[in-house]
Amino acid sequence: MKIISVVNQKGGCGKTISAVNLSAALSKKGFKTLLIDLDPQAHATFALRKESIFNITDILERIAQNESLPETALYQSVSENFYFIGSRIGLASLEHKFSQRDDRLDILSLFLKAVSADFDYCVLDCPPNLGLITLNALQASEYSLIPLNICDFSLRGVEILKDIIIMLKEFKGKTPICFYLLNQMDKRSRFALTFIQRVKEQLGSLLLSTVIRSNVHLKEAAAYGKNIFDYMPESRGAEDFAALAKEILNITSGKAWTQLFLKGEKVDNVYVIGDFNNWQKQENYKLRKVGEDIWTLNIPLEKGKYRYKFLAGDAWLTDPHNKLSEDDSFGGKNSLIIVE
Ligand SMILES: Nc1ncnc2c1ncn2[C@@H]1O[C@H](COP(=O)(O)OP(=O)(O)O)[C@@H](O)[C@H]1O
Ligand SMILES: [Mg+2]
Structure with a gap:
């Protein structure tokens, strides 16, 4: 249901x-x-x-x-x-x-x-x-x-x-x-x-x-x-x-959706960049501003494991609302979504 x-x-x-x-x-x-x-x-x-x-x-x-x-x-x-x-x-x-x-x-x-x-x-x-x-x-x-x-x-x-x-x-x-x-x-x-x-x-x-x-x-x-x-x-x-x-x-029907948020960043734009868009900055992965400093986006994902980061203005951030993460190859962290 x-x-x-x-x-x-x-x-x-x-x-x-x-x-x-x-x-x-x-x-x-x-x-x-x-x-x-x-x-x-x-x-x-x-x-x-x-x-x-x-x-x-x-x-x-x-x-x-x-x-x-x-x-x-x-x-x-x-x-x-x-x-x-x-x-x-x-x-x-x-x-x-x-x-x-x-x-x-x-x-x-x-x-x-x-x-x-x-x-x-x-x-x-x-x-x-x-x-x-x-x-x-x-x-x-x-x-x-x-x-x-x-x-x-x-x-x-x-x-x-x-x-x-x-x-x-x-x-x-x-x-x-x-x-x-x-x-x-x-x-x-x-x-x-x-x-x-x-x-x-x-x-x-x-x-x-x-x-x-x-x-x-x-x-x-x-x-x-x-x-x-x-x-x-x-x-x-x-x-x-x-x-x-x-x-x-x-x-x-069919799709699994993931809802992403970023709150509290005083920036002009926020993108999500990761495995699902080949780590390319793309307009359809731009988060939407739904409040003074709240950004959000829904993305449909197939089964799988996806690493991502936010690009908020010029800064790369891991997702502060997602506890799952994995080490990246630069000594930092990528956030992680697993769709089962
Ligand atoms: N698209 C619409 N066309 C005409 N009347 C509408 C429309 N949407 C809502 N209404 C009317 O507006 C009023 C409020 O709608 P309602 O669905 O009860 O809102 P809510 O549940 O959010 O309080 C109701 O009288 C409803 O019949
Ligand atoms: Mg009502």
Whole structure:
């Protein structure tokens, strides 16, 4: 089961709409998909008009207490291949309940491991904050989708999220691979086009090529308790989410991704140079600046062992966020990635 968290600490940027309609699109393409509403405000639960008997709060409480889960009625069926676990306000109090536990970041992961054989994809709709529930989702997921919209795109927002992800990498050794999604674009507006261009230049391959346009049918579908494919399959919204699912399928199948970071270097550019690019400085291996001094890049790698270094301005650096390294032939060290 591939797990994708939809995160952004801002409300209103399109997490719920993306989580619901991406899940629907994946299920329409024949992939068995589980959507979990992790927001105590339960917008996705409302959007699908599904009041589950069992919701994620009950499930996480049981997992935390080592109690067994019911064999049936754990998930609700929305449509063919599309399953759902709802939320309720009580989820907010779990954060407090779990806060003293050593395994507080792993409770959702434990549950998802238990159901992993039942689904191809699991999509997590996160709350608009970076609290314990979101950290559980980041910890559990292999990929994160970060919706951004034109009105409130700010480097600051992206930067805080990235900081959290770097912290998780240092603390737990594992982070999701992050991709950004532009949502609520009006491609007829010149301002929007300039904006898209600017974000593309800034984020490079971290930005998905699918853009979700503003589409009133997406809003209506949510209000009627439907996903866009059941509500208005011929709409632009359905077209965009089908394209998104295609792109996500492409990203998540086959390739192993490695996410690289460099933080705290006051330089104009950072490249990663190593075995995967024959130790040549190449533009598609240029890290992207996603904050004041945070640089990042996702690279797809086949199975194998790769040595690399960062070239930050004029300085060669080993990766400070990667403990694996190997001696180089100049008396220094190369960082090391092993893809199994
Ligand atoms: N592409 C879009 N076109 C039209 N309305 C949208 C679109 N994306 C989001 N919305 C609307 O914007 C509001 C916020 O979106 P939502 O997905 O709930 O954001 P979040 O979960 O990040 O808080 C909702 O009313 C939603 O219906
Ligand atoms: Mg939401």
